Each structure stands twice: as structure tokens, then as C-alpha cells.
Amino acid sequence: MDIDLIFKIAAVGIIVSILNQVLSRSGRDEQATMTTLAGLVVVLMMLAQRIADLFALVKTLFQF
């Protein structure tokens, strides 16, 4: 179990939420939204590979 990836995603989430708060308070709501979206895309790209690996593993294991 790759614990590092869990911490990485948690760190990205916390950083994005801090940036979101700072940008929102300074009146840059559009940039805050874009930052949140960018962070979410980065995290989803990390996740997509893992999901693909898992499905490949399940397909191999259960003889699909």
C-alpha cells in the first residue's frame, strides 16, 4: 500500500483549500475557482492511473 500517494493527495487538497481561501478573500473569485479546478484535475490524474491498474488487475485475476 503506497501511503505516500495518500499524503500527496491530502497535501494537494490542503494547499488548494488555503489558496482558495486567500484568493477568495482578496476578491479574486474566478482565480480561486480555477485553482480549485486545477488541483482537482491534478489529483484526478493521479487517481486515474491507479483505477486503471486496479481494473487491469481484477481482469487478470478473475479471468476476463
Next chain:
Amino acid sequence: MSSFFQVAGGVLLSVILGLTLSKYGKDFSVVLILLVSCMVLAVMAAYLEPIIDFVGELLRLSELQNELLTPVLKATAIGIVAEIASLICTDSGNAALGKSIQLLAVAVILWLALPLLRSLLELMQRMLGNI
């Protein structure tokens, strides 16, 4: 066996991280839970491999066709994946999506079991024909 305790610790840790993240934004919390579920399933697959090999060995000993085992294994895989996906959808507040995944899984499993049902029907017809 020791990996079970490691995984249990990792899951508990990620629950706390998920709760912390959900205060700031629920998106990252859902992604984290999804990732941890994938990891736990990957660990589970490593333990399931010898069990599936053993089932195959039992099938060889009983001299049954391999076509009988394949739909059962596929149905098991679909059931596991559908259950996890459904629970993640429900946890993230999309119970309708979770239920639809479960219904899809039921339909696919029934479709997979069609050859078995057909062979059962043929067997019953042969048995009743002999009476």
C-alpha cells in the same frame, strides 16, 4: 497477514485525512477515499489469487468444464467492484448513481449466467424427457 494491520492503519489514517479535507472541500475527500479503496482492493487481490487457483484446482479434480467456473469468477469480480463503487457514490451523496451501478451489476451478472441457466434448462429437459 501483517499487511492487513498496515492496511487497516492506512485506512484509519485516511479516514481522518478525509474528514479534515471535507471541511475545506468535499471533492478532495472523495478522491482520497476512492484512492484508498483502490489500494485496499489491490491488496485484497493479492490474497484472492491463491484462493482462485485453489478453486481452479478443485474444478480440475472434479473434472468439470472450465466454462462453469469462468462466469462465477466474473460475477464475483463485478459484484466486488460494483459494491465498492456504489458505496463510494452513496458516501459522496449520490445514492441514485450508486443504486444504478448496483442495478447494472445485477443485469451484467444475469447476462453472464445465461449460459449456465441454458445448460441447466437443457439438463432439466433431458431428465424430464426420460420420465
